[in-house]
Structure formats: C-alpha cells, structure tokens
Amino acid sequence: MKYEPLAIADVVLMTPDVFGDERGFFMETFRQHEFEQHCAPLQFVQDNHSLSRQGILRGLHYQLQKPQGKLVRVVSGEVFDVAVDLRRHSATFGQWVGVYLSAENKQLLWVPPGFAHGFYVTSDSAEFVYKCTDYYNPGDEYSLQWNDPQLGIDWPLVQARAPELSAKDQQGLTLAEAPGYD
Numbered sequence: 001m002k003y004e005p006l007a008i009a010d011v012v013l014m015t016p017d018v019f020g021d022e023r024g025f026f027m028e029t030f031r032q033h034e035f036e037q038h039c040a041p042l043q044f045v046q047d048n049h050s051l052s053r054q055g056i057l058r059g060l061h062y063q064l065q066k067p068q069g070k071l072v073r074v075v076s077g078e079v080f081d082v083a084v085d086l087r088r089h090s091a092t093f094g095q096w097v098g099v100y101l102s103a104e105n106k107q108l109l110w111v112p113p114g115f116a117h118g119f120y121v122t123s124d125s126a127e128f129v130y131k132c133t134d135y136y137n138p139g140d141e142y143s144l145q146w147n148d149p150q151l152g153i154d155w156p157l158v159q160a161r162a163p164e165l166s167a168k169d170q171q172g173l174t175l176a177e178a179p180g181y182d
C-alpha cells in the first residue's frame, strides 16, 4: 500500500498493491499496523456500505461529540470524494481536499476525525464502502452545506445539473453557522 498525504496533510490517499492474475485480482485494503504508522493510531468499530445513482451528493457530514474518522473507498463506479477541515485551531480550517475514488483506481481515502465528509457520484451509480472509528450517533450529526461559497468546493457536476440531496442535506449549515471542533 502506498500512503500519500494530500494538501491537508492529515488526509491520506492510499493506493493498494493490486495482484492481477487469470482469475481476477487480489488486494489488501487495510493493515492496522501500517495504518497506525501512516494515518492515525485509531481502531475502527463500524463498517458501512451505500449505493447511489449518478448525480447524488451525500454530505457533507460530521459528528461533533463523537467524531468519526473514515477510511473510504468505492467498489463499483466512481465518486468525487471531499474532506473539509473543521478543526478551528488548524492552519487549514475551512479548507477542503477532493479526489476521485473509483472501482478502477481502487484508491482509499483516510478522512480523520475533525473533518466533514461527502461525495458526489459521477458514474451511472456507485457503491461506497467505509470503516468508521466511532459509532453512528444521529443526534450528534451535522450537515455542512455542499455549495457554501465560503468553502468553494469545485464539485465536478455531471452536465452541470444540480446534485440530488437528502432532505437533511438540503438543510445543510454554512461554514459560518456550523459548529466546529475546538
């Protein structure tokens, strides 16, 4: 596995070694010891899997009292995946990084606790799989507005169509309104 810190250095892009043969391929997608060395000394307690159609945007989500670090990847299709730094004392507070994750590139993104996370589906559909360092805690969940001009996220919208959002995400908070991490 190759580990590559992004422009916000705590966010790490991971590229697995893929062993192809006549049967298909094999790859390791997680190794605790390496993860602790290159990303964070944290354990995962919950795994999630979602399916979304093209044009769906999920996010940008975070939990305040029980922050979740997320190790995310795509097992079918392609998404543009975004992490926003909400740590108020961070030099990169309010900044974002985004990468394409796909079944083809097989990359994983480590989104640490203290970040909001979301993704936009660019392929016909996409299945998204991720590990979390804390449990889902719905009362503690916030949605940051995907198109807040202060964030200025450059979403690669398909045919310039507005993304489809859940009712919750349509009520997302701007960066100015959203509680951050102290």
Ligand SMILES: Cc1cn([C@H]2C[C@H](O)[C@@H](COP(=O)(O)OP(=O)(O)O[C@H]3O[C@@H](C)C(=O)[C@@H](O)[C@H]3O)O2)c(=O)[nH]c1=O
Residues within 6 Å of the ligand: 048, 050, 058, 059, 060, 061, 062, 070, 117, 118, 119, 136, 166
């Ligand atoms: C996230 C989550 C949802 N649910 C339930 C609640 C609800 O009925 C249904 C759909 O929930 P949501 O609309 O919140 O699902 P979704 O919009 O896919 O939420 C996810 O978005 C991405 C971007 C993330 O980063 C995740 O952490 C998570 O917040 O699934 C759980 O039971 N456990 C969970 O961990």
